[in-house]
Amino acid sequence: MRSTARRWSYGVKGAPYAHPSPTTTLKRARSAPYLFLLPAVLLFALFFALPIGYAVWLSFRKVKVSGLGLGSGARNEVWAGLENYTDALSDSELLHGTLRVLGYGCIVVPVMLGLALLFALMLDSEKVRLAPVTRLAIFLPYAIPGVVAALLWGFLYLPDVSPFYFVLDRLGMPQPDLLDGGPLFVALSNIAVWGGTGFNMIVIYTSLQAIPAEVYEAAKLDGATPLQIALRIKIPMVSPSLVLTFFFSIIATLQVFNEPTTLKPLTNSVSTTWSPLMKVHRDAFGEGDIYGAAAQAVIIAFATLLLSFGFLRAANRRQKQEAAR
Amino acid sequence: MSSLAVPRTEPVADSTPGTAQDRPPLRRRIALIPTVTLLLGALYCLLPVAWVVIAATKSGRELFSTFTFLPGTGFAGNIRDLDAYRDGVYWQWMGNSALYAGLGALLSTCVSAISGYALAIYRFRGRETLFNVLLAGVLMPPVILAVPQYLLLAKADLTDSYLSVLLPQILFPYGVYLARIYAAAAVPADVIEAGRMDGASEWRIFTRIALPMMIPGMVTVFLFQFVAIWNNFLLPYIMLSDDEKFPITLGLFTLLEQGANTPALYTLVITGALLAVFPLVVLFLVIQRFWSLDLLSGAVKS
Numbered sequence: 001m002r003s004t005a006r007r008w009s010y011g012v013k014g015a016p017y018a019h020p021s022p023t024t025t026l027k028r029a030r031s032a033p034y035l036f037l038l039p040a041v042l043l044f045a046l047f048f049a050l051p052i053g054y055a056v057w058l059s060f061r062k063v064k065v066s067g068l069g070l071g072s073g074a075r076n077e078v079w080a081g082l083e084n085y086t087d088a089l090s091d092s093e094l095l096h097g098t099l100r101v102l103g104y105g106c107i108v109v110p111v112m113l114g115l116a117l118l119f120a121l122m123l124d125s126e127k128v129r130l131a132p133v134t135r136l137a138i139f140l141p142y143a144i145p146g147v148v149a150a151l152l153w154g155f156l157y158l159p160d161v162s163p164f165y166f167v168l169d170r171l172g173m174p175q176p177d178l179l180d181g182g183p184l185f186v187a188l189s190n191i192a193v194w195g196g197t198g199f200n201m202i203v204i205y206t207s208l209q210a211i212p213a214e215v216y217e218a219a220k221l222d223g224a225t226p227l228q229i230a231l232r233i234k235i236p237m238v239s240p241s242l243v244l245t246f247f248f249s250i251i252a253t254l255q256v257f258n259e260p261t262t263l264k265p266l267t268n269s270v271s272t273t274w275s276p277l278m279k280v281h282r283d284a285f286g287e288g289d290i291y292g293a294a295a296q297a298v299i300i301a302f303a304t305l306l307l308s309f310g311f312l313r314a315a316n317r318r319q320k321q322e323a324a325r
Numbered sequence: 326m327s328s329l330a331v332p333r334t335e336p337v338a339d340s341t342p343g344t345a346q347d348r349p350p351l352r353r354r355i356a357l358i359p360t361v362t363l364l365l366g367a368l369y370c371l372l373p374v375a376w377v378v379i380a381a382t383k384s385g386r387e388l389f390s391t392f393t394f395l396p397g398t399g400f401a402g403n404i405r406d407l408d409a410y411r412d413g414v415y416w417q418w419m420g421n422s423a424l425y426a427g428l429g430a431l432l433s434t435c436v437s438a439i440s441g442y443a444l445a446i447y448r449f450r451g452r453e454t455l456f457n458v459l460l461a462g463v464l465m466p467p468v469i470l471a472v473p474q475y476l477l478l479a480k481a482d483l484t485d486s487y488l489s490v491l492l493p494q495i496l497f498p499y500g501v502y503l504a505r506i507y508a509a510a511a512v513p514a515d516v517i518e519a520g521r522m523d524g525a526s527e528w529r530i531f532t533r534i535a536l537p538m539m540i541p542g543m544v545t546v547f548l549f550q551f552v553a554i555w556n557n558f559l560l561p562y563i564m565l566s567d568d569e570k571f572p573i574t575l576g577l578f579t580l581l582e583q584g585a586n587t588p589a590l591y592t593l594v595i596t597g598a599l600l601a602v603f604p605l606v607v608l609f610l611v612i613q614r615f616w617s618l619d620l621l622s623g624a625v626k627s
Contacts, residue, residue, distance in 0.1 A: 030449065032443070032447065032527035032528075033443040033444075033446075033447035033449045033452070034449070036439045036440065036442065036443035036447075036527075036531070037439075037440050037443050037444070037455065039436050039439065039440070040436055040439075040440040040459065040496055040501060041455070043436065043492075043495055043496035044458070044459060044462065044496055046492075047470070047474060047492065047493045047495075047496060048462050048465065048470065048496070050473075050477060051470050051472075051473035051474045051477055052465070052469070052470070052473070054473040054476065054477060055469060055472065055473040058473070058476075115366070118362065119362070119363060119366050121359075122358075122359035122360075122362045122363050123359075123363065125356055125359040126356060127355060127356040127359075128355075128356050128359040128360050128363065129355050129356075129360045130360060130363065130364065131363065133367070134363035134364060134366060134367040135363075137366075137367035137370050137371050138363070138366045138367055138370045140370055140371070140374065140606065140609070141370050142552070143552060143602075143605040143606055143608075143609045144374075144556075144602050144605065145555060145556035145558070145573075145574045145601070145605075146556055146558065146574075147556075147558045147574040147575075147577060147578055148574065148577060148598050148601055148602060149373070151577060151578075151581055151594065151598055152373040152374075152376065152377050152598060153373055154581075155376070155380070155591075155595065156372075156373060156376060160389050161380070161388055161389060161393060161591075162393065163376070163392075163393035163394055166392060166393055194369070194370065194373070197366075197370075198370065251463075251464060254466070255466045255467065255468075257467070257468065257558075257559055258558045258559065261558075261562075261578075262558075262578060262581070265581050265582045265584070265585040266581075266585065277466060277467075277468040280468050280469075280472065281468055281472075281559075281563070284472045285563065290472065290476065293472060294472065294473070297466075297468060297469040297472055298469070300466055300468075300469060301465060301466060301469045304464055304465075304466060305461070305464055308464050
């Protein structure tokens with residue numbers, strides 16, 4: 001490091017060494033980015049593009065069993081056309097899984113982002129005490145693996161060990177089964193809310209901190225209350241980060257897999273096809289139907305991409321409208 | 326406990342003018358509603374953690390018979406049982422997680438750094454296309470990737486190996502995204518130009534000049550990727566069958582699955598969960614000193 005530094009200063013002052021001609025510098029700089037991006041491109045090709053392409057290919061294939069299905073050559077992979085897709089789209093289990101996840105998302109996303117925004121605003125308010133400690137505590141669940149979080153909450157939902165049931169019991173109140181029916185949605189949503197609120201809070205809080213102080217001072221001179229400042233100034237000014245967290249929360253919700261899978265051993269109400277991704281997993285590895293699973297996977301990926309692009313376009317259009325105003 | 330916002334004063338990406346520090350000094354009054362709200366939030370977030378700390382001190386009998394938040398007497402016994410379970414396979418899982426997450430995040434941070442740097446500094450053909458294609462990787466649901474990844478790695482005879490869990494996780498599109506934003510903010514173009522004038526190679530400029538400037542941001546990227554790999558469940562769940570290679574998430578899951586039939590294993594699951602949470606919490610407390618919130622806000626603003 002030191003020798004390099006010395007060489008530069010020589011170079012800058014007296015220019016005693018032959019400088020590379022501008023053209024060689026340019027050429028070098030031209031190939032450099034491609035070389036620098038080579039590892040990422042290779043990894044992308046191998047572990048993203050190739051698997052996606054392979055999944056699409058598999059989704060159009062099926063196994064044809066000839067005769068009794070015995071002996072080599074009795075099971076052949078053949079072209080299936082859109083058969084796997086029509087099967088997937090008419091599959092009621094996949095539909096129900098999608099509906100379950102939509103219901104789950106309708107609880108998780110508003111509650112999680114609402115809490116994240118609330119905590120971020122509270123952290124940002126004046127004269128608040130214990131902000132650093134509480135901020136760290138609320139962020140802590142981010143460090144805890146989803147599986148472990150689901151496992152901890154799972155135990156808190158079990159009547160035999162749960163403090164909630166203990167308290168309800170002492171108060172002589174009815175004890176709902178948290179791991180069944182409607183309450184199961186709440187129980188699962190709670191795990192996601194618990195795990196995700198802190199991260200979203202930090203994102204929103206950070207953009208709150210970037211709002212210039214003068215804006216508040218002007219509002220205060222006009223006699224705005226803290227609540228008015230929060231509603232009329234702070235929330236509109238952090239709306240870009242709210243949009244971003246909303247977007248990522250939706251994507252994460254659609255892909256829910258770990259939490260219901262972890263709760264499965266604790267209750268009979270979580271089926272192996274509770275969420276669409278769980279069904280893909282079961283079909284591919286439980287049933288060995290990789291072709292059908294691939295078709296479902298492609299449909300889910302396509303729906304996710306469609307939703308994402310649609311959402312991003314809508315967000316962009318709104319931003320442009322606002323800029324034009 | 327230092328605050329998460331500490332790096333605001335550190336020389337990270339240019340800080341926005343007029344942040345909290347410029348506001349008028351607080352009067353010595355407590356804002357009751359915000360403080361209480363935050364305390365309730367903290368209580369909610371700490372509840373399961375407090376529960377696992379206490380539950381881990383209970384013996385199997387105490388777990389089902391004593392009040393939940395009353396400490397038990399079985400902590401040492403639980404640790405002994407966990408240690409004895411299948412000749413200490415638990416420690417093997419912890420070691421595996423450390424290996425997957427440590428080595429994986431290190432490699433992945435290197436790839437992110439160099440890709441992010443290239444995307445931020447150079448103007449070249451196909452830059453935005455390449456970037457967008459890489460970013461689209463974020464949107465791919467993990468199962469969609471994992472199923473064909475499994476089949477392809479099976480063809481290469483690599484499934485059920487350490488590599489099958491390590492390799493697919495090296496490229497993190499989100500890490501590349503963060504590194505690009507960070508490099509654009511932290512590495513001035515004239516410094517690179519000066520390096521070129523002195524005849525340093527592009528590689529040398531990256532490793533000797535740009536990389537040191539990018540270190541604070543790369544610590545954040547490392548942290549993100551470490552947590553992402555440590556928390557990953559699906560990929561090892563699909564790739565591995567030999568439980569000696571399991572990471573801790575998968576190990577605890579299989580323990581819980583068996584525990585459904587033998588409740589005696591519940592205490593092992595609980596103690597194991599506590600010990601599994603511990604390293605990450607410590608890592609968090611240590612690393613939050615380097616944690617750059619400006620990076621996150623930069624990510625949001627751009």
